[in-house]
Amino acid sequence: xxxxxxxxxxxxxxxxxxxxxxxxxxxxxxxxADDLVQDTFVAxxxxxxxxxxxxxxRTWLFSILRNKITDYYRKFYRGKDQEVSSDSYFDKNxxxxxxxxxxxLGEEEHLLDxxxxxxxxxxxxxHLPEKQFAVLQMKYYDQLNSDxxxxxxxxxxxxYWQLIHRAKLQLRDCLxxxxxxx
Amino acid sequence: xxxxxxSCKKAAELIEKKLNGxxxxxxxxxxxxxTKMCKNCSEYENQQSIIDEMLRTNCKTSQNEQExxxxxxxxxxxxxxxxx
Numbered sequence: 001x002x003x004x005x006x007x008x009x010x011x012x013x014x015x016x017x018x019x020x021x022x023x024x025x026x027x028x029x030x031x032x033a034d035d036l037v038q039d040t041f042v043a044x045x046x047x048x049x050x051x052x053x054x055x056x057x058r059t060w061l062f063s064i065l066r067n068k069i070t071d072y073y074r075k076f077y078r079g080k081d082q083e084v085s086s087d088s089y090f091d092k093n094x095x096x097x098x099x100x101x102x103x104x105l106g107e108e109e110h111l112l113d114x115x116x117x118x119x120x121x122x123x124x125x126x127h128l129p130e131k132q133f134a135v136l137q138m139k140y141y142d143q144l145n146s147d148x149x150x151x152x153x154x155x156x157x158x159x160y161w162q163l164i165h166r167a168k169l170q171l172r173d174c175l176x177x178x179x180x181x182x
Numbered sequence: 183x184x185x186x187x188x189s190c191k192k193a194a195e196l197i198e199k200k201l202n203g204x205x206x207x208x209x210x211x212x213x214x215x216x217t218k219m220c221k222n223c224s225e226y227e228n229q230q231s232i233i234d235e236m237l238r239t240n241c242k243t244s245q246n247e248q249e250x251x252x253x254x255x256x257x258x259x260x261x262x263x264x265x266x
Binding site for chain 2: 005008009012013016017020034037038041042045086089090093094095096101102103104105108111112118121125136140141143146161164165168169171172175
């Protein structure tokens with residue numbers, strides 16, 4: 001008969017890689033992502049005897065991980081529902097500041113297929129503040145709609161759109177600075 | 183007439199809204215008038231739709247296999263020391 005230790009060992013071997021991939025799509029800090037996966041297995045090990053087997057082990061592990069990520073982010077966002085300003089991009093009349101004004105990135109129709117441009121974008125994404133990174137990933141990577149994201153993070157829709165807008169402003173600015181100077 | 187004049191700051195917000203398909207008719211007209219006259223904002227609109235497309239199709243960074251093996255070992259060590 002299989003012992004709990006054998007089962008959990010097999011689950012760790014089999015699913016760690018995809019759980020980490022998922023966690024690090026949501027959580028920017030890699031060590032934090034690893035910790036969340038570790039906590040997931042700790043919880044799974046404890047809950048193994050109550051596991052009914054009505055979902056696959058994989059689905060079960062992912063649902064534990066998703067809850068851990070939600071808890072992590074709620075803690076992170078709680079009480080921080082403040083204004084996100086885009087003032088560092090515009091002057092008091094709402095015109096682009098000279099060093100922030102969008103200019104051409106070159107032959108834009110080819111940028112989509114350009115792997116180097118892609119790498120530059122990913123690097124720029126790594127530089128986003130954690131909260132902006134999280135909403136961006138939920139919107140584009142998980143393709144969740146804004147209602148579910150706001151509900152999951154317990155933030156207002158106004159705040160959500162400010163975070164997205166701010167993230168996009170920063171991404172574009174970072175691309176302009178790093179792409180043309182490479 | 184004044185309602186047709188948008189600032190770049192407001193135009194950038196509307197561009198984000200447009201990419202989400204939630205622009206009203208009036209906003210649509212305001213934005214089009216603005217981007218026709220404003221090179222920076224029309225550039226901004228092009229680039230943001232490229233960024234949108236790329237964010238949608240791009241998955242998360244590469245995973246290092248060795249790191250993953252190390253993590254598995256760490257997790258198992260922790261589980262076995264906590265377990266009975």
